Amino acid sequence: MSANAKTAISPTRSEDYAEWYQQVIKAADLAETSPVRGCMVIKPWGYAIWERIQAELDRRFKETGHVNAYFPLFIPMSFLQKEADHVDGFAKECAVVTHSRLEAGPDGKLVPAGPLEEPLIVRPTSETIIGELFARWVQSYRDLPLLINQWANVVRWEMRTRLFLRTAEFLWQEGHTAHATAAEAMEETRKMLGVYADFADKYMAMPVVVGEKTAGERFPGAVNTFSIEAMMQDRRALQAGTSHFLGQNFSRSSNIKFLSSEGVEELAWTTSWGVSTRLVGGLIMTHSDDDGLVLPPTLAPSQVVILPVTPKEETRDAVLAACDQLAAELRQQTFGGEPLRVQVDKRDLRGGEKTWGWIKKGVPIRIEIGPRDLEKDAVCFCRRDRGAKDKQFTDRSSFVAAVSKELESIQACLHARALAFRDSNSVEVGSEEEFKAFFAQPADAGIHGGFAYAGFCCDPELEDQIAKAYKVTVRNIPLATADETPTCIFTGKPGRRVVFAKAY
Template structure:
């Protein structure tokens, strides 16, 4: 086996892009598909997505949201109902023009997003106030012909995501829904993936086309680039009017409904890889790890195996009884060192080593993946494993938050802004609120307003670009 097949061959600090791709492939999360821009999700990668999906589903369900399914093909005539919205997606749309050798007539788009399809159906399903609120979430794939450089999980022409679409009788109720979903997203990403996020609104320039406003959560990655982690949109009546999503109130007076839409994608997995991985490979937060504990039995002969394996099985059974996800690495012909490196590559949070000498001491060696710390724990103290996993989850978020803070800068001088933006980071900078300044900053530096944090209004400073009175302190950054 060649060196290129075994470990990560580049440093995370020296070649972040290549490091990231190697981790995705060598940790066996995903692989490239035969079609450019598409990837295949391998079992470990899909398991992480399933874990997130299960968590979101539980939280959505508590909020009265149910799951549905939408087909992938959308007629072009339907998309034309909301021209302004669809124009933003048009360059990225895949079109189906033939069925076998016959032309289909009305071209069919492979779903870039589902607003037009969902709301055409909603207009049929909603008649009166008794039908509201209507809250449906769809676990779909979406397809967008990426023209930029593709990268697994971060930018692909097909991706897994969820998109929710809700309908309400009042503006106030719809806006509350927008914030409820954003809170669900924020809490899940921080608690499950151990990645800190900043929440707020997009600028008018960067908001979702068709939305009244867009709320977002953004994270800063170790290479200094920003990553949009999820969005929740207040659509107002911008879609209910062209799609005639109406309801009759208690007095039988007809009104246009108020709507929201929101979504996250498998981009979250890419963020997790970047935020926590190191030069040995993947580092997984315990809550989403497909395998939380791997046990590596160590013995040289059959006699050693007969002594060690009963204890290994006993430890596995004890852990699984507490719903810990466990694997035993009893592969033949591989050294313990090779196995250690292999599991470090895959990012398993805890490794347990048990050999004949450990049996004599009535203890086992426990190695933490995220900081390489090793502990010796008595077999009778197996419950400590549960506490260690909880501790790892907490400490990974603390470390990621510390890294994000060190990559965040308060800066109000435009000359300094331009000189430091090359190194990347979150830049908290005063802005007057004018599109002209936003455009000029992006044109001259490549940085855009990623998020205007909630309660970031500030009229006490001068706009970093035009020096007029500031309106807020948004976060500027270059992004993925």
């Protein structure tokens, strides 16, 4: 980065959005591509964010009665085959294990040997293998509901990858539940969708549109799929989480049966729901600016970083001691019910370099403490959601007393900003002409469109044509207006109120 650049990230969002995204990840040291095609390496700062996401979601899953378990990475090929739609959906992108060992070939190079009787696939998702186990575990209605979650990696052999948003291997959680009745399974599906929506909104400060997917966008094998959709700063939609009502499809294929209280053998009703490391991508594209990553305080691995300013050797020790003491005091404060995460950066680096490093990493509050502050018992601090030059001075004790409020304010500002952005790029569309005009705006550095709400008849063939013609898809049928029955802007038939957007 050149010293006279106006922004820490180059290019800026408006110059080249896709490249800006890559550069933010690089500048914040979140992740990088690996020697393995399509796979990413998540670096400590990026992984710490994922750990924050995990911790909070795990807490919410436990709160709603779920327990964690772990199922095999490998799935016998025959399992995938049991559910017809499921095969169609995933067969094209499966990594397949066919051998059990390596041997030296004639030229001394290793070759696979010991062919397996039945090839194994690396899980692209675990419905089939978990279904097999559920069938063992469930005999009676007393065994239900079965509420299981798994934190795991999955592999989907993608053609084109982007860090966090689409990689061949990614980390996620997949909840899998079995219930005695359809109503209960549907309630579970909706409940977990709600957990995701609330988490995204409150914890990630990322507003989402909660709704049901159309038939064309449904999870392979599901009866209904629901999603949360967030608007990124290029106005495209990111599917940030999904929750599926699987009906009895997987119970039938995996034979998950139970004896009801009336002594009748019935198939269980199952659900599955997941979010992945894609959320980190969503986080980046929701809040970050042309100076790099911007983290909401809830998710920031460090919420406050203290930068000692030590211009003279004589005052150095006193400054460092004051920084440590301030850090200790700040750690007594809480945010979101947890002690503040505070770090003192004593690295022997030049001030500007250090400051910009933390700006690019997105730490919510930076504090600078120097000898002059010591004399005045003051602190100088900057909020990441404001400009890099926006310094505030206050006396030390009132800063400590107000720091939690300050973090809350940052969280609220980020959310408000994201919501305002989404709303200002969302329109109601009443006709096909308006639809065309909205999405036909000339692409400017990859930024165009937005969310278009419209009546749509949900005919899968028409949806497909629209996708081909405009590269726009129905993101979902928002639950908030699910009872409305507007006429379709394309056909005039009765339809649903849907949100259209270009999608990741």
